[in-house]
Amino acid sequence: MSLLETKGLTRNYGGLRAVDGVDYTLSKGEIHALIGPNGAGKSTFVGMVSGRIPTSAGEVWFEGENITALPAHARIKKGMAYTFQITAVYARLSLFDNVALALGRRERPHVLAALDRVGLADRADQNAGDLAYGHQRLLEIAMGVAQAPRLLILDEPTQGLAESEIAGFNDLIRSLKGDTTILLIEHNMQVVMALADEITVLETGKILARGTPEEIHANAAVQNAYLGTG
Template sequence: MTLLEAKGLTRHFGGIRAVDGVDLTLRRGEIHALIGPNGAGKTTLVSILSGRIAPQSGVIRFEGEDITALPAHRRVTRGVAYTFQITSIYPRLSVFDNVALALRDSRDLARDVPLALARTGLEGFADETAGELSYGHQRLLELTMGLALRPKLLILDEPTQGLANEDIAGFKALVRSLVPETTVLLIEHNMEVVMDLADRITVLNFGRSLATGTPAEIRANPEVQAAYLGGDHAEA
């Protein structure tokens, strides 16, 4: 069953066609990865999906409703959460207060914040200053803030960037635990993570959708091999 459907999304910056007529369908309860060479348009596309950037053309439907004109904060209330490529926490506040800000509409922060922290293993860091956490724990805190919103769709923009190998295994286990209650759209440069986690993969190249399929189908696609997998690209 479809959760989100985007048709003909376009966004140009001057003469650069960052997103050029992209279609994307996300199914309920799947982990869907978005990959492609640097500059392929991945972050621009998810910024459009989350409402941070408006498309110049195209339509986005979420649970059957047209949300194309909704701003980001209204999409959050509909169930769309987006964690950023660069960690976006409140570094001077405590871990508890960071999550409390994400849960500001909660009627019981004393209950809901510890529950959210426990989900990502940060319950022992509630009183720590967020900016003093290790980089890996800061990324987990950002993920906790997104999950605290109980999103129907969680967009993760390069979540393993900067993580140590031992942290990546824990991240993969956490993402798997989110489905089927949450659909995950994952932008990720680590192809091992992508192939291990994703149910389906969409490949972008020069702002256009090159292919969508299972990991096996994407590996076997000659166009994808020529444009991305077969080259020396280190990042998605």
């Protein structure tokens, strides 16, 4: 059964159609990667799914319900969590307080467990602003994970992570899989190939291709548009 579905999802910015009539389905329990060149419309697409960006046309369905008119906070209540492409942690609050705020509760074991999943539990009392950029991204993931979401949307989560930290990130995402369905926007193709059950390629607001990692890797149109490896 599909967890998420979009029908003709569209967003215009003046004369620019950033997302252009996207029909998309995401099955429960899947790790789905959304890739495509800069400006393809990936962030705009998930912005409409999460309710932060109003739609120009089309519909968003979540667990069989049309949620197109629901505000973002109502979608969070229904089990969506997301991290932004631009980090959105409270720099002057501790890691603990950032997660507690996202969770809406201050249960110490629960907050520490979420921090532990991203390897940051021992820094719970530090200010978020003192973390390296990549670690702020991990903190954001902890904030999402703490909510035990049905759907976790991650917009370029590995940006700023060192090569040595990517393996830990991959392990984390695999450990979430099952109960949590994951929609991952990612430019690092090694991460995409390692994690994704399926890949959708977006180009100029439209779906160019969809398939398994092997299929996408072998797709000539994708190679031309995005992978650039010929």
